[in-house]
Amino acid sequence: MDKKIDQIIQDRSLYLCLECGKCTAVCPRRLTGKEYSPRLLAHKVIVEREDEAFIENAVWECLTCEICSEHCPSGVEFSGFILEMRELLAETKGLKGYRAHDGAIHSWMRMMTAPELKQNRLDWLTDELNTSAAGDIAYFVGCAPYFDVFFSGIEVDTLAIARDSIRLLNYLDIEPVLLPDERCCGHDLLWTGDRSNFERLQKLNYQTFKDAGIREVVVSCPECYMILSEYMPKVVPGFDLKITLLMDLIQQEVHKGGTAFKPLKRRTTFQDPCRLSRMLNRHKVPRELLTEIPDMRFTDMEHSGRSAICCGNSAFINCDAHSKQIQVQRLTEAKNTGADLLITACPKCMIHLTCAMRDRLKQKTLKLEIRDIVSILADQIKPYGG
Amino acid sequence: MKKVRLLGICCNWSPFACYNAAGMARMKMPDNFKLIRVMCIGRVNQALILRAFEYGADGVILLECNDEDCRYGPGPEVGHENVKRVRKMLHLLGIGQERLVEKSFAAHEKEELVEALWDFAERIEALGPVTEQKAMAAHV
Numbered sequence: 001m002d003k004k005i006d007q008i009i010q011d012r013s014l015y016l017c018l019e020c021g022k023c024t025a026v027c028p029r030r031l032t033g034k035e036y037s038p039r040l041l042a043h044k045v046i047v048e049r050e051d052e053a054f055i056e057n058a059v060w061e062c063l064t065c066e067i068c069s070e071h072c073p074s075g076v077e078f079s080g081f082i083l084e085m086r087e088l089l090a091e092t093k094g095l096k097g098y099r100a101h102d103g104a105i106h107s108w109m110r111m112m113t114a115p116e117l118k119q120n121r122l123d124w125l126t127d128e129l130n131t132s133a134a135g136d137i138a139y140f141v142g143c144a145p146y147f148d149v150f151f152s153g154i155e156v157d158t159l160a161i162a163r164d165s166i167r168l169l170n171y172l173d174i175e176p177v178l179l180p181d182e183r184c185c186g187h188d189l190l191w192t193g194d195r196s197n198f199e200r201l202q203k204l205n206y207q208t209f210k211d212a213g214i215r216e217v218v219v220s221c222p223e224c225y226m227i228l229s230e231y232m233p234k235v236v237p238g239f240d241l242k243i244t245l246l247m248d249l250i251q252q253e254v255h256k257g258g259t260a261f262k263p264l265k266r267r268t269t270f271q272d273p274c275r276l277s278r279m280l281n282r283h284k285v286p287r288e289l290l291t292e293i294p295d296m297r298f299t300d301m302e303h304s305g306r307s308a309i310c311c312g313n314s315a316f317i318n319c320d321a322h323s324k325q326i327q328v329q330r331l332t333e334a335k336n337t338g339a340d341l342l343i344t345a346c347p348k349c350m351i352h353l354t355c356a357m358r359d360r361l362k363q364k365t366l367k368l369e370i371r372d373i374v375s376i377l378a379d380q381i382k383p384y385g386g
Numbered sequence: 387m388k389k390v391r392l393l394g395i396c397c398n399w400s401p402f403a404c405y406n407a408a409g410m411a412r413m414k415m416p417d418n419f420k421l422i423r424v425m426c427i428g429r430v431n432q433a434l435i436l437r438a439f440e441y442g443a444d445g446v447i448l449l450e451c452n453d454e455d456c457r458y459g460p461g462p463e464v465g466h467e468n469v470k471r472v473r474k475m476l477h478l479l480g481i482g483q484e485r486l487v488e489k490s491f492a493a494h495e496k497e498e499l500v501e502a503l504w505d506f507a508e509r510i511e512a513l514g515p516v517t518e519q520k521a522m523a524a525h526v
Contacts, residue, residue, distance in 0.1 A: 102433030107440045111479055116517045118480035149474040150432065153467075 002049070004088055009046060012081035016074035017042045023068035023078060028309050029061065032325040036061055038068045038078055045085075059085045060097040061318055064191055065274040065310035083191060090193025097192055097317035101150075105188060105316045108146055112183040113200040121145045122180055124159050129166045132175045136215040139165060139176035142224045143184050147347060156354045158347045160371075164378035165220040165246055171381055172253060176218060182208055185224040190231065191315035202227075202235040209241055216242040218249065220374050222276035222346050247285050247345065250377055254292060261380040263295035269339040270300065270373075271330065271353065272308035273346035283308075286345055286373050293380050299337040301330075309333075311349040312356070327356035331366045342370045390444035390510050392419040394503070395435070397427045399457050401449035401491045404499040413500045416507035427451070428461030435472045439481060445510030448488040449499070455492065462490060481516055484509070 009015060023038040030036050041058040044051050064079045072078070089095040099106060111117075124145060125131065131139075139162075147158040169176050186201035205228075209217060219225040225245045233239040253259045270286055277283035283305040290298050303309045309330055312323035331353060334342045344350055350370055357366045396402050402423055408415065424430055427450040438446045448469060450462045465488055473483035487509075489502045 102431055102437075104431075104433030104436050107433060107436045108475060108479065111436075111440050111481075114517075120477055120480055145478055146475065149471055149478065152471065 001088070001092055005045065005049065005085070008081060008084045008088070012077040012084070013074065014042050014046060014076055014081060017046075017076055018074055019043060020073065022071045022073065023076075026067050026071050028065065028067065028312075028326045029063060029322055032322045032329065034061075034322045038062070042076065042078075042081075055085075056089060056093070056095060059089060060095065063274075063310050063312075063318075064314050066278045067274075067307070067309070070278055070306055086191070086193035087195045088193075091195070095193070097315075098320075099192070100313065100316045100319035104150065105143075106192060106194070109143075109184045109186065109189050109201070110194070110197050113197050113204065115204065117181060117183070119181055121182075122178055124148075124163070125178070126163075129163060130170045130175045131166065131178050133177070134213065135175065135177045136213070137169075137174055137176050138179055138182075138209060138212065138214040138217045139169060140182060140185070140217050140219045140221075140224055140228065141178060142219075142221050142347075144347060146184075147351065151351055154351070154355050154358060156351050158350065161220055161347055161374055164372070164375040165218075167378040168246065168250060168374060168381065169218060171378070172249065174218075177212060177214060179208055179212055179214075185221075185227040187223040187227050188315040190227070192317055199235050202232045206232060206236045206239065206241070214241065216244060218244045218246050220246040220345075220372075222273050222280060222282070223348070226275050226279055245280075245282070246374060247282065247289065250381075251285050251289060254289065258384050260382055260384045261293040261377075262382050264293050264376070264380055265295045266341045267297045267299070267337075267339045268341045268343050269298070269334050269337040270304065271311060271334065271342060271344040271349050272305060273344060273349050274308070274310050274314070276345050277308055278306055281306075286343070289373070289377060290343065293376070297338075299339060301333040301337055303333065311344075311346075311352040313348070313352050323352075324356055324359075327353055328359075328362065328366065331356060331368060334368060335365070340369065342368045343373050343376055344370065345373045347372070389418050390507075390513075390515050391442060392416060392507055392510060393438050393443040393446045394419060394421045394449055395427070395430055395438075395446065396421050396423050396449040397451055397461065398423055398425050400451040400455055400493040400495075401489075401499060403493040404491050404496040405449070407494075408496040408500045411496065413496065415500060415503055419503060419507060426456065426458050426461040427465035428456070428458060428463075430465065430468065432468050432472050432475070435468060435486065436475060439476065439485070439516070442516075444513070444515045445485045445487070445506060447503070447506045448486075449502075450488060450490040452490045452492055482513065485513065485516070 144158045144162045186198040190198040229243040312326040
């Protein structure tokens, strides 16, 4: 175990840590008053490894939002370190982290590793949405139908993202294949250390794509995109799928010049999902697209782009009072821009922020309409000059 | 025929009184049936029901008090809401929503409870085991 930790420290450049503490100074957990310090964790894991309780706790507490690495002058890959430590601790000690919603989300993800699974995940499709039974291009729906049921109590419409993605694809004359037995991308299993089930999902999903003769998979969720484009190729030998982020596809279309947007008279701001802005370096894409929409007033929050603050939670573990405080802070920043519409690009940001808005005592000050960028684009897109 | 695995989640008050009385009266109950006693069905959330299926149950029955008999307040109503949602999840997963059942009892209804258990066992046996069971059990 010690050797393995040494290796992780080496691989993720923790020895380069200067102990400057910038990571801790920007950590959203710390900023909301939690006794949490990435710097101290790096220090302990190098020179005080006998403090197992501290290390184990801190490894699971991290939001993996990667803002620390953004500010690290030594290029320490902190969230990579966290990811590998979680895998190690899950494997050797059976640790899972404190799972939000009692682990229901991870439960259904694990249930999807059954090879004989026959899901009914596409009941929501309507006649207005054009899909094909066979073809080269698939649209990856992800967990949206499951979130739609599980979070029905907080009235968050994650399926709208799937519907509007298909509308956008239809607008581009693409009738995507929707696979009835695609599974969860496995993001949350990976980030809670469940490597074996994560790999099972990758292999099963790849097989599902291949069996359907798919060559390209279009994805709207940044987490699914990151997993399919960066992690799946490492798990599946001979990986040869093209993975496309829907937002990139629309941007290309706008660059080509055939597409424009109808005006939208709203004051908006954007919540950067950590996977999109920092891990995938796509913070400019949503801004470029949104500023194309006439009449819309777009103002960035105090912390935005690569410096944006997390929506308070990741991989559905460790949701606590500090997560809530991060969300309240984030919504307050959004309100301070004068926006009446908060746009995001990740269903989880939407779920977490919507949850925080429902606080009975803060409802009046925090309530803000929240929609996915895909929905905004699908509503406003039109042919150039049309 | 392969035996199915049946799980009951039982409220400590009315239904458990029935279960206890049925046991005292030596009434026969399905032998592939296991019971978990909780203080109130309101304690059980979506995750716990779902996990029963993750760990290999083929059928789950929630044994509740009547709505107006709850010792704590909204227990059975919480149960109804959870069952409604988990059923939808089971449908999505292709496991089948009919594998999750809820039944409520007054404290003296031991015959009704035993009958409900046999009826439940019969229905789930007719459906057979969840095919995924083996694959999943290997992972937990």
